[in-house]
Amino acid sequence: MQCFQIELSNHARQVGPSHNFQVSLKTSRSDPSRDSLSIAMFYIIICAVLLVATVCIRVYCILPKPIVPERPKKSAENRTLAVFLGGHTSEMLALVSSLDFDRYFPRIYIISGDDTLSERKAAALEATKAASSHSTSKNSDAYTFLVIPRARKVHQSLLTTPFTALLSVIESFYHVALASSHQKGQFADVLVLNGPGTCLTLCLAVYLNKLEFFGLASPKMVYIESFARVQTLSLSGKLLRFLVDRFVVQWPQLLQDGKRGEYHGWLI
Numbered sequence: 001m002q003c004f005q006i007e008l009s010n011h012a013r014q015v016g017p018s019h020n021f022q023v024s025l026k027t028s029r030s031d032p033s034r035d036s037l038s039i040a041m042f043y044i045i046i047c048a049v050l051l052v053a054t055v056c057i058r059v060y061c062i063l064p065k066p067i068v069p070e071r072p073k074k075s076a077e078n079r080t081l082a083v084f085l086g087g088h089t090s091e092m093l094a095l096v097s098s099l100d101f102d103r104y105f106p107r108i109y110i111i112s113g114d115d116t117l118s119e120r121k122a123a124a125l126e127a128t129k130a131a132s133s134h135s136t137s138k139n140s141d142a143y144t145f146l147v148i149p150r151a152r153k154v155h156q157s158l159l160t161t162p163f164t165a166l167l168s169v170i171e172s173f174y175h176v177a178l179a180s181s182h183q184k185g186q187f188a189d190v191l192v193l194n195g196p197g198t199c200l201t202l203c204l205a206v207y208l209n210k211l212e213f214f215g216l217a218s219p220k221m222v223y224i225e226s227f228a229r230v231q232t233l234s235l236s237g238k239l240l241r242f243l244v245d246r247f248v249v250q251w252p253q254l255l256q257d258g259k260r261g262e263y264h265g266w267l268i
Helices: 002-015 032-062 089-097 116-131 161-183 198-211 235-240
Strands: 081-084 107-112 143-148 190-193 220-224 246-249
Touching: 081 089, 081 198, 089 116, 089 190, 107 116, 116 143, 143 161, 143 198, 161 198, 190 198, 198 220, 198 235, 220 235, 235 246
Parallel strands: 081 107, 081 190, 107 143, 190 220, 220 246
Antiparallel strands: none
């Protein structure tokens, strides 16, 4: 303490007699507006983190679990079947023709854009089934067609693809969630997909419906890889493999990577 006083006195002499040397502690006063802004930013960050965490948890909860599903037991209850046609229409219709039309009733054939060929093939299948059946297959409301915009047309520029894909997602979400909720409460019980790019927008629409917190029911999604994919998965298959409820391939070598999927032999 004595050394400290001696240093202060020496410093006072150097400053001169005309200056009073004072040692004081000054407390800095913060700006109230700046404090309010900091608090507001803190709460905004906390809310953003909670929102992101909630969405991530919700997505994790609705993702299909890596469990091999059991074969469902036969039931007399009808199941609404939605089938996407386009690109592999013949394969898809071959799969549908093997189903029990009395159980999967009514049926919704989803076609993209101006795909009149798929529409004619599906109508021909329904006519054939109705001619050889004496059950509900002959009803006029046994099947319907649903047209959604193409996500990407052939040779379409990549610059305009995001806009058409967004339009396809919006249209798909309208039919999967909004329109169905006003009519019967659910779009379909089962949605079968196989390859064409527009099926990705349908899958996204179903997931948007699942992310809602209004309790709207969503169809179970079954993706069946094309018979033509022998060594590698299609781009749609790679994207949807971990999103759909069941992922089925028709060649065993497609599951050599050990990832999620099922193989039941040739389905067509």
